[in-house]
Amino acid sequence: MYDFPVWPDWEAIAGLESYSRASRAVQHSREFERRVQIAFKGVYEQYSIGGIDQTSGLDLMLQNDLLGSLIYSTSSFEFKESEFRSACDWIAEALSNVRVAKEILTPLRNVQSSCDLTLSPNCSIRRLTDSEISTGIGFGTLPVQHTPTRSTHLLHEYQMAIVQSYETFVDISADQEEFDRQLMQAFEVPTDELSNTVVAAINILCGRGICTRGEAWTSVKTSASAIILRERSEYPSVRRAWSTPNCDLDDLISGGLSDFVTNLRDGTVRKHLGVAVDRITTAVNRISDEEAVVDLAIAAESLFGTKDPGETTFKTSLNAAIFLGCEEVSRSYLRKFFRAVYSTRSRIVHGQRRSPKEGELEGLREELTIWMKTAILKAADELASDSDAVNWEKRLDKLLDSAS
Structure with missing residues (x-):
């Protein structure tokens, strides 16, 4: 019906005595004015689109929800009291809602x-x-x-x-x-x-x-x-x-x-697992096995690595083995597996072109994905109750003491 924030002929309508009475009613009641502002104008004050924020709440209410409603309901300019009362009832209901x-x-x-x-x-x-x-x-x-x-x-x-x-x-x-x-x-x-x-x-x-x-x-x-x-x-x-x-x-x-x-939304969990979670999310969406393995290796290092310099491969594979080892899978196997992951990652990022056996890289990706998902689930669960759960030095000491 119109493509403007204010109807082109609204100035003539605003000159009517009935409009003046409505305007005075709004201006003389702070509660009424605020209800009009919330229901009809507030959303446009915050987000300026097409100049509509410059239009008063009263004008928006009368244009869209009274006159516009009447015209659309009858598809004409004919006045029908039943439609008018229905529109007024709807406006009253809208004004009651803050x-x-x-x-x-x-x-x-x-x-x-x-x-x-x-x-x-x-x-x-x-x-x-x-x-x-x-x-x-x-x-x-x-x-x-x-x-x-x-x-x-x-x-x-x-x-x-x-x-x-x-x-x-x-x-x-x-x-x-x-x-x-x-x-x-x-x-x-x-x-x-x-x-x-x-x-x-x-x-x-x-x-x-x-x-x-x-x-x-x-x-x-x-x-x-x-x-x-x-x-x-x-x-x-x-x-x-x-x-x-x-x-x-x-x-x-x-x-x-x-x-x-x-x-995952817990502050301590985000601090320790944020990088790993982001990287595994990226990895599972990779089409390339090479790129996925690199992402997963970064996830592993962010979780199992330490801040101390040197021996990254040794520390990461050892900590992963200590954390993930169980009756079904030995710690020695896991330590060797994560060392193999790092060896593969190094060849990829340094451009070394030794061709893997058929399905080798895909198999590595699949197994590493499973282990990293398992690690994140376990770490998130433990960190929720123990902020020191991924302190690898303490875990290593505890393992050594239990074996003595």
Whole structure:
């Protein structure tokens, strides 16, 4: 109907006595004015788009939710009292709501689940709604497929998303300084500190499959207005050249993903495992076995290495063997395995061209991936209750003392 923040003929409408009465009603009641600001104007004050932030909350309310509603409902300029009362009732309901809702939606790729998963009170993994899929298609961020009949569809493995939800209630009785502070905080875009951790946790916990993420978007909504903001970060395109198995979240132990995400967000765990988690997430998404082995070797060194200079290979392989050794796999085997990993890594990064045997590099990658996933899971669990769990000097001393 119009492409402007203010209708081209709004100046004439604003000259009517009925408009003046509405304007005086808003100006003479601080509560009324604040409710109009929250519901109809606040979201546009924070995010300036097309000059709409320069339009008053009263004008937005009357244009979009009263006159616009009447015109759209009747498809004409004919006045109908029933439609008018319905529009007024809706405006009254909107003004009674002082809630601001924010939601970060991060599409996932190659993930499937038969039900929603709750990770925290504010975060879940669920299937995208039709409206959300339409938004993602509009942004060009979802890998939709086109049929010969020009219809589009989105495969099930691309329909799951991480959804972080927050809501704030603004105190309209607060003094002006506090009201302004609450309003600014309510409309502030939340920081996404969780999506990459969830993706990493899925990749570490799932035995099969490789999970990646797409570009997120954030919606900010009041009772009467809304805006959607794109993250505008680039992520790798969906793989088409080779078959990537899906991560089936139904295979995970109930609550396992939620507990592991909580562990990974712990400050002590992030300090000790941050690099390893980032590198294994990168490694599982590598097509090249060589690049994956380098990433995994860096992950191993970040976890099992020490700050002391020298003998990196010896210390890393020894600490890995002490930490991961068990009845099924001897420490001596693990020490030799991690030494072989470092030898292979050195040949790769230094450009030495000794051709590995058929499947040797792929096999090394697969086994190293398993051991690093196991190590991160075990370390995260132990660090959650013992901040000294990956102090390798102490672990070595304890092992030596127990053998004496």
